[in-house]
Amino acid sequence: MEQLIIFIKKEFKHVFRDNKTLLMLFGLPIAQIILFGFALTNEIKNSKIVVCDYAQDISSIQITERISTSKNFEIKKTIFDKEQIEASFQEGDVKLVVVFPANFHKDLYHFNIAQIQVIADASDPNTAATLTSYINNIVKGYQQELNAPSIGSIKIVPEIRMLYNPELKGSTNFVPGVMALVLLLVCVLMTSVSIVKEKEKGTMEVLLVSPMNPFTVIIAKAIPYFFLSLINLTVILVMSIYLLDMPMNGSMLLLYFVSGILILCALSLGLLISNVTKTQETAMLITLMGMLLPVIMFSGFMFPLENMPAPLQIVANIVPSKWYYIIVKSIMIKGLGIMSIWKEVLILSLMTTGLLIVSLKNFNIRLQ
Amino acid sequence: MRPLKFLLKKEFKQIFRNKALLPMIFVMPLLQLLIMPLAADYEVKNINISIVDNDQSSYSKELTSKILASGYFQLSGYTHSFDESFKLIESDEADLILEIPHNFEKNLSRNGFEKLFIAVNAINGTKAGLGGSYLNSIISDFNQNISVKLSRNSPNLEFKSIEVASLNWYNPYMNYKIFMVPALLAIIVTMIGVYMCGLNIVKEKEVGTIEQINVSPIKKHHYILGKLIPFWIIGIAVFSIGFFVISWLVYGIIPLGNLFLLYAYLGLFLVALLGFGLLISTYSETQQQAMSVSFFFMMIFILMSGLFTSIDAMPDWAQKIAYINPVTYFIDVIRMVVLKGSGLGDITKHIFIMIGFAILFNTWAIVNYRKTT
Amino acid sequence: MKTETVIKAVNLTKMFGDFTAVDNICFEVYKGEIFGFLGANGAGKTTAMRMLCGLSKPSSGEASIAGFDVYRETEKIKSNIGYMSQKFSLYEDLTIAENINFFGGIYGLSDKELREQSESLIEKLDLRKNANKLVGELPLGWKQKLAFSVAIIHKPSIVFLDEPTGGVDPITRRQFWDMIYDAAAGGITVFITTHYMDEAEYCNRVSMMVDGKIAALDSPANLKEQCSAATMDDVFYQLARKAKRS
Numbered sequence: 001m002e003q004l005i006i007f008i009k010k011e012f013k014h015v016f017r018d019n020k021t022l023l024m025l026f027g028l029p030i031a032q033i034i035l036f037g038f039a040l041t042n043e044i045k046n047s048k049i050v051v052c053d054y055a056q057d058i059s060s061i062q063i064t065e066r067i068s069t070s071k072n073f074e075i076k077k078t079i080f081d082k083e084q085i086e087a088s089f090q091e092g093d094v095k096l097v098v099v100f101p102a103n104f105h106k107d108l109y110h111f112n113i114a115q116i117q118v119i120a121d122a123s124d125p126n127t128a129a130t131l132t133s134y135i136n137n138i139v140k141g142y143q144q145e146l147n148a149p150s151i152g153s154i155k156i157v158p159e160i161r162m163l164y165n166p167e168l169k170g171s172t173n174f175v176p177g178v179m180a181l182v183l184l185l186v187c188v189l190m191t192s193v194s195i196v197k198e199k200e201k202g203t204m205e206v207l208l209v210s211p212m213n214p215f216t217v218i219i220a221k222a223i224p225y226f227f228l229s230l231i232n233l234t235v236i237l238v239m240s241i242y243l244l245d246m247p248m249n250g251s252m253l254l255l256y257f258v259s260g261i262l263i264l265c266a267l268s269l270g271l272l273i274s275n276v277t278k279t280q281e282t283a284m285l286i287t288l289m290g291m292l293l294p295v296i297m298f299s300g301f302m303f304p305l306e307n308m309p310a311p312l313q314i315v316a317n318i319v320p321s322k323w324y325y326i327i328v329k330s331i332m333i334k335g336l337g338i339m340s341i342w343k344e345v346l347i348l349s350l351m352t353t354g355l356l357i358v359s360l361k362n363f364n365i366r367l368q
Numbered sequence: 369m370r371p372l373k374f375l376l377k378k379e380f381k382q383i384f385r386n387k388a389l390l391p392m393i394f395v396m397p398l399l400q401l402l403i404m405p406l407a408a409d410y411e412v413k414n415i416n417i418s419i420v421d422n423d424q425s426s427y428s429k430e431l432t433s434k435i436l437a438s439g440y441f442q443l444s445g446y447t448h449s450f451d452e453s454f455k456l457i458e459s460d461e462a463d464l465i466l467e468i469p470h471n472f473e474k475n476l477s478r479n480g481f482e483k484l485f486i487a488v489n490a491i492n493g494t495k496a497g498l499g500g501s502y503l504n505s506i507i508s509d510f511n512q513n514i515s516v517k518l519s520r521n522s523p524n525l526e527f528k529s530i531e532v533a534s535l536n537w538y539n540p541y542m543n544y545k546i547f548m549v550p551a552l553l554a555i556i557v558t559m560i561g562v563y564m565c566g567l568n569i570v571k572e573k574e575v576g577t578i579e580q581i582n583v584s585p586i587k588k589h590h591y592i593l594g595k596l597i598p599f600w601i602i603g604i605a606v607f608s609i610g611f612f613v614i615s616w617l618v619y620g621i622i623p624l625g626n627l628f629l630l631y632a633y634l635g636l637f638l639v640a641l642l643g644f645g646l647l648i649s650t651y652s653e654t655q656q657q658a659m660s661v662s663f664f665f666m667m668i669f670i671l672m673s674g675l676f677t678s679i680d681a682m683p684d685w686a687q688k689i690a691y692i693n694p695v696t697y698f699i700d701v702i703r704m705v706v707l708k709g710s711g712l713g714d715i716t717k718h719i720f721i722m723i724g725f726a727i728l729f730n731t732w733a734i735v736n737y738r739k740t741t
Numbered sequence: 742m743k744t745e746t747v748i749k750a751v752n753l754t755k756m757f758g759d760f761t762a763v764d765n766i767c768f769e770v771y772k773g774e775i776f777g778f779l780g781a782n783g784a785g786k787t788t789a790m791r792m793l794c795g796l797s798k799p800s801s802g803e804a805s806i807a808g809f810d811v812y813r814e815t816e817k818i819k820s821n822i823g824y825m826s827q828k829f830s831l832y833e834d835l836t837i838a839e840n841i842n843f844f845g846g847i848y849g850l851s852d853k854e855l856r857e858q859s860e861s862l863i864e865k866l867d868l869r870k871n872a873n874k875l876v877g878e879l880p881l882g883w884k885q886k887l888a889f890s891v892a893i894i895h896k897p898s899i900v901f902l903d904e905p906t907g908g909v910d911p912i913t914r915r916q917f918w919d920m921i922y923d924a925a926a927g928g929i930t931v932f933i934t935t936h937y938m939d940e941a942e943y944c945n946r947v948s949m950m951v952d953g954k955i956a957a958l959d960s961p962a963n964l965k966e967q968c969s970a971a972t973m974d975d976v977f978y979q980l981a982r983k984a985k986r987s
C-alpha cells in the first residue's frame with residue numbers, strides 16, 4: 001500500500017512539473033468550453049447576401065428593406081446585372097443572391113403574380129436551405145400583408161416554444177460533447193504515453209523487477225489520471241453551469257458515477273494502446289490521428305447520428321463517447337434519472353469491462 | 369547544398385523505415401477521409417413530427433396532410449394529448465410537436481383568428497431552427513389557402529402572390545459531402561503537418577542525436593530545411609491521394625477551379641504549417657510536451673476554422689481568432705477553388721495572409737532554434 | 742613531444758543562475774596528446790567540455806580551440822573537432838553504413854572520400870557482415886566503437902570524448918583504447934573524460950576537476966608522486982575528498 005502511494009505521488013509529480021502537459025490537461029477543456037459556449041453556434045445570422053435588382057421599384061425596395069432589417073441577413077451590395085452574380089459568389093463570403101426581375105411591381109399589381117429568384121451558394125447545403133427558407137418566410141409575410149385588405153384578415157398565429165434550449169444556444173448541444181471528447185481523448189493520451197514513455201526509456205523494466213506486483217504498477221499509473229480526469233470534469237461542469245448557464249436538471253451523483261465509468265474505459269483503452277506500441281510517437285499518433293476525428297464525428301454532437309448510413313450508425317455504437325453523450329444530455333438537460341438511461345449505462349459499463357479485461361490480459365501476456 | 373542532400377536522405381530513410389509510422393501517415397488519414405464524409409452529414413432531413421390533433425376537423429386534417437406532403441417531415445406520432453407527444457421528444461423519437469387546439473376550424477371561421485402550438489426540441493439548434501422555419505412556411509401557405517377559400521364569395525377578389533423560385537448553385541443536389549470532403553482533406557493535411565513535424569525534432573532532442581548534429585558544422589537553415597522538405601513532400605502526397613482518389617474518384621467532386629492554383633496554395637500553406645510545427649518543437653523538450661501543445665492548438669485550429677460552424681455567426685472576438693488561424697484560410701481557399709471555381713483574383717488576400725504566416729512562423733522557429741545554449 | 746597548443750582555456754567560467762558550474766579554469770592541451778579530464782560526478786567536466794565544443798556559451802573567460810575563438814567562431818570550431826557524447830547519439834534506425842555516410846556527408850566529405858572512409862572503417866571495425874544492420878541492433882561495445890570512428894571520420898584536429906567507455910566490457914575497452922592511440926598517433930588530439938582510473942593511466946596528462954575548479958594537472962606519474970600515492974585511484978580519492986559539493 002505504501003509503495004502504491006509513493007508511486008502515485010511520482011506520477012502526479014510528472015504531470016504537475018510540466019506546464020505544457022498542464023496546458024493540454026486543463027487549458028484544453030477550458031478553452032473548448034469558452035469557444036463552444038460563446039463562439040461556435042449553428043445559428044445562422046448576419047449572412048452576407050447580394051440583391052440583384054432589375055426592378056428598382058417600390059415593391060422590390062420594400063422587400064429588400066425587410067430583408068435587411070432581419071438579423072439573419074446583411075446586404076453586402078446591390079447589383080444590377082446577373083453577370084455579376086457568379087463573381088460575387090467566387091469572392092467567397094456571399095451566401096445568397098436575391099434577384100428581382102424587371103417590372104416586378106407592375107407584374108404584381110397588373111397580373112397579381114410576380115416572381116423572385118433566390119440563388120443560394122449550396123456548396124454549404126445547410127446554410128443554403130436555411131437562408132432560402134428565411135427569405136421565403138419574409139416574402140410570405142409581405143404577401144400576406146399585401147392581401148389583407150382585399151381578402152379579410154384570417155390569421156393563424158403559430159406559437160413556437162423552444163424546449164430545453166429557448167435561446168437556441170449551441171452550447172446546450174456542444175457541452176456534453178466536449179465532456180465526452182476531452183475526458184476520453186486526454187485520458188487515453190496521457191495513460192498510453194506515460195506507459196510507453198517508461199517502456200521507451202527502460203524505466204518500465206526497473207519497475208517490473210521491483211518487488212511490486214505488475215498490476216500494482218498499472219493501477220498506480222491509472223489512479224492519478226483517474227483523479228485528474230475527475231478534476232477536469234469538475235472544471236468543465238463548473239464552467240458550463242456558472243459561465244454558460246447550462247442546466248443541471250438531473251442528479252450530479254449519477255453524472256459523476258457515469259463519468260467514472262467513461263474515464264475507466266479511457267484508461268483501459270490507453271493501456272491497450274500502450275501494450276501494442278513501442279514508441280511514444282506511435283502511441284500519440286494512434287490517439288491523435290486515429291481517434292480525434294472518429295470521436296468528434298461518432299459521438300453525435302457535431303453531426304446527427306440518424307443522418308449517417310446504416311453501417312456507420314452501427315460503427316458509432318462501438319464509440320464509448322456516443323453512449324456517454326446520450327447519458328450526459330439526458331441527465332443534465334432533460335433531468336432524467338437512472339430508470340430512463342439504464343440501457344446506455346449498461347452498454348458503457350460492458351464496454352469498459354471488456355476493454356479492461358482485454359488490456360490487462362494483453363499486459364500479462366507481454367510480461368511472460 | 370551538399371549537407372542538405374545527406375539530411376534529406378537520412379530523413380526519408382528514417383520515415384520509410386518506420387513500419388509503425390507509415391500507416392499512420394498514409395492509411396489512417398485517408399481511410400478516415402473515405403469514411404468520415406458519410407458520417408459528417410449535417411443536412412437536416414427526417415425531421416420527426418408528432419401531431420396532437422384536438423380538433424379533428426377538416427381544417428386540421430388538411431393542415432396535417434399538407435405538412436406530411438411537404439417532404440420535410442416524417443410523422444413519428446399522432447397522439448391524443450400533448451403529454452404523449454412529449455414522451456416522444458424525451459426519447460428523441462420526435463423533434464417537434466404540433467398541437468392543434470379544440471375548435472380550431474370553428475374559431476378560424478368565426479373570429480378569423482386562431483393559435484397553433486408548436487414545441488421544438490431545441491437541443492440541436494440547427495434542426496430546431498430549420499424545422500420551425502419549414503413548419504412556419506407551410507402554415508402560412510395553409511393560411512393563405514383558407515383566406516382565398518373564405519373570400520371566394522366576394523366578387524372583386526384581387527389576390528396578389530409572389531413566388532419564390534430557388535436555385536442551388538454549385539451543389540444542386542444539396543449534397544453535404546461535397547461541402548465536407550475538401551475541408552476534411554484540409555484538416556488531415558494539417559494534422560499530419562503539425563504532429564509529424566512537431567514530434568520529429570523533439571524526438572531527436574529526447575533521444576540525444578541532436579547533440580551530434582549541433583556539434584557538427586551543419587548550418588541551422590540546412591538542418592531545418594532537411595526537416596521541412598520531407599514533410600512538405602509527404603503533405604503534398606497525402607493531399608494528392610486524398611484529392612484525386614477519394615475526393616474525385618470516390619465522391620465525384622470535380623474541381624471547378626485551377627488545380628495549379630490550388631497546389632500552389634497548398635504548398636504555401638504547408639510551409640506555414642510546418643513552420644508552426646517547428647516552432648512548437650523548439651519550445652518543447654520532450655515529445656509529450658510537443659504533443660500536448662500541438663493537440664491544444666490543433667483542437668482550436670479545427671474548431672475555429674469554419675469547418676463545422678459558420679464564422680459569420682461568431683461574435684467579433686471569436687471572428688478575430690478565426691482570422692488568425694491559418695487553417696481557416698486554407699479551408700476557405702480549397703472550398704472556393706474546388707467548389708466554386710474561384711480564381712487568383714478572388715484569393716489574393718488569402719495568399720498574402722498565408723505568406724505572412726509562413727514568414728512569421730519560420731523566422732520565429734529559426735531564431736528560436738539554438739545550436740548553442 | 743612538440744608543444745603546439747590546440748586547446749587553450751583562460752579563466753573559463755560557466756554560471757547557471759548563481760551556481761558556478763565551471764569556475765575560472767585555465768589549461769592548455771597540446772597537439773597529439775591524450776588529455777584526460779577527470780572529476781567526480783557533478784564536478785563540471787561535461788559543462789566545461791560542452792563549452793569547448795561550442796554547444797554552450799561561456800559566462801566569462803576565454804578559450805580557443807584549434808585557434809578559433811569559442812565566442813565568435815563556434816561554427817569553425819565545429820568543422821575542426823569530433824565529438825562523442827555520453828548518451829549514444831548515432832541514429833539507431835539507420836544502418837551502420839548509412840550512419841557513416843550521413844555523418845561523413847554533413848562534415849563535407851566528398852563522395853570519393855566517403856566511399857574510401859566507410860570501406861576502411863567497416864574493414865577496421867570488422868563489421869563487413871553487419872554493415873547493413875540497423876545500429877540499434879548492435880551490442881553496446883560495438884556501438885561505442887562505431888560512434889568513435891564516426892566522430893573522427895572527417896579527420897578533425899581534436900576529438901572530444903565524454904565518458905566513452907561507460908558500461909562497456911574490459912576487452913572492448915582495451916580495443917577502444919587501441920583506437921584512441923591510433924587516432925593520437927595520426928595527429929588527432931584526444932580530450933577524454935572518464936571515471937575509470939586505470940584509463941587515466943593511459944593518458945599523457947590528466948587534470949582533476951573538483952567543485953568546478955582544476956585541482957591538479959600533470960602526467961599520471963607526476964601526480965602519483967606529488968600525492969605520494971600508489972595508483973591513480975588514490976590520487977583521485979585524495980583530491981575528490983576535498984569536494985564540498987557532490
